[in-house]
Amino acid sequence: MRQIDTERNLAKTIFEELRSGIVSGELVPGTLYSVHDLAARLGVSRTPVREALIQLSERGMVRFERNRGARVLQTSLHDLEEVFALRLLLEVPATFRATGRRESGWVADLSAHLAAMRAAADEHDEAAFMAADRRFHHTINAASGNLRLADHVDSLRDTILLRNTSTVNRSRGMHDILAEHARIHELVEEGQAHAAAEAMREHLRHTARLLLGQESSETGDAEPPFSLDWTAFPG
Known part of the structure; x- marks a missing residue:
């Protein structure tokens, strides 16, 4: 048996939670969210939140803005x-x-x-x-x-x-x-x-x-x- 990689599972859970928030509209298109605020809302550290946002940016769902956070994108x-x-x-x-x-x-x-x-x-x-x-x-x-x-x-x-x-x-x-x-x-x-x-x-x-x-x-x-x-x- 192998040990469970809790950090990896946490990152996946955070990704799904943020993705769900974007799709449902809870995270509003056009709005800028800081990593710190999102981490506080989810009750987790900033590192896995940033990793999840990177994955979401690769999917075209958010865009990072330097020293400000991530903006939820609107599909045209x-x-x-x-x-x-x-x-x-x-x-x-x-x-x-x-x-x-x-x-x-x-x-x-x-x-x-x-x-x-x-x-x-x-x-x-x-x-x-x-x-x-x-x-x-x-x-x-x-x-x-x-x-x-x-x-x-x-x-x-x-x-x-x-x-x-x-x-x-x-x-x-x-x-x-x-x-x-x-x-x-x-x-x-x-x-x-x-x-x-x-x-x-x-x-x-x-x-x-x-x-x-x-x-x-x-x-x-x-x-x-x-x-x-x-x-x-x-x-």
Whole structure:
């Protein structure tokens, strides 16, 4: 048996607490927070707080300002476009590769995440639904054999959460989103790599169009000035 690294566990807990505070809006976008004040609020020393903030800055969630602290960033429409452009470039070929590899076990995990999405949709539980959605995508990306890709895509999703926006019950319902994931799952299970990758591409493009259009109209822009013609996979 090995000793538990309490400092490492503490740093992880602090990171998750700060990340949750940013996503929920408790830590307000545009606001500057000192390491000292955050440490006092959490009842911990400043060192693990600073380490957590460094990780959050790498995810684009905060920006350090010299001798002042860290400012929580606000996601712009252009940021959203860039996030979906990257997701298209990464997740489409990852789906193709994962489906083609047919490693044991992960498809069963994917089925479990889809079932969790379906149960959450039936219960109208958006938080549980989006958590299962996130696990669904991460499972496919990790099954591609590139864990760095999977973790990077997971961090990109935090950028979307920074804007505190969602298409759920605004542009579409949870069962609509579920249907798109069910189609991806079906093609993955059948081993149809090209079709599964194409289904992932259409899912991401559809989500991006709805989200960008929705947010653009709320900011007063008549048309979202973005291009979603990213073709990462030849199809």
